[in-house]
Amino acid sequence: MEQEATYRGTVYPWQCDHVGHMNIMWYVSKFDEANWNLFARLGLTPSFLRSSGRGMAAVQQNITYRRELLAGDIVQVRSHLLELRDKSIRFRHDMTNAETGEIAAFCEITAVHMDRGLRKSAPFAEAIRETALRYLVEPVEA
Template sequence: MTQDPTYRGTVYPWHCDHVGHMNVMWYVGKFDEATWTLFLRLGLTPTYLREQQRGMAAVQQNISYRRELLAGDVVEVHSRVLEVREKVLRFAHEMRNAETGEVAASCELTAVHVDRQSRRSCAFPDTVRAAAQARLGQVAGAQDAAR
């Protein structure tokens, strides 16, 4: 996982469902925010995506829920690159309760780099592919290493 979190935030009461824990839609939302931070670190910046008419399309997402998160809990997401191919990026997120360190959920995603004009997949720039390759197998974040 990355050294610095790709997302840090709070569970608000309106994130909770009828059983009192964070609803699945908010896990997905927080993982999505972490995704955009990871993309930024790889060079898939908002400016690049706008100026080059590129985008990223999720083609698969698998989430495992492990522990409840309640209103007031602070969460952190750490992310890592699992695989990079010419047009495809596979990566994982791990969401932890920042106070207890317990893993609340994990998520694995596969995304495809797309040309927004042709609506077809296209190759990543060499700089993005190199940045992703450099993050393959990266050691868990500092918080994880301390445990």
């Protein structure tokens, strides 16, 4: 399922390292921003998380870097839900250079839905599960 971008932005000169390309801390930051947009699409909005006492916690994150991103490059991330379990989800972010369309990096994350008060994993609400199932896609080849 083709989806709208979960992140769009620019690489700023101050995000580049001594080699001249975007430093890895900024890849992680941009993927993190995409996380929250993906979660909101699933119904895990900030207001829902606050009012329900729920939260999301990343428990595994793997990043593969393919192409450099340089100052001034326009970045786009598209996200794909790969797996839905009772208390966790696994998803992939594809970060591209929006001008060239080339994949700069991709990231696969497993996140756990949690009860913030108990500090334990918790099942997703049925409405969240129903929405998430509509976004579930087949795994993307690396």
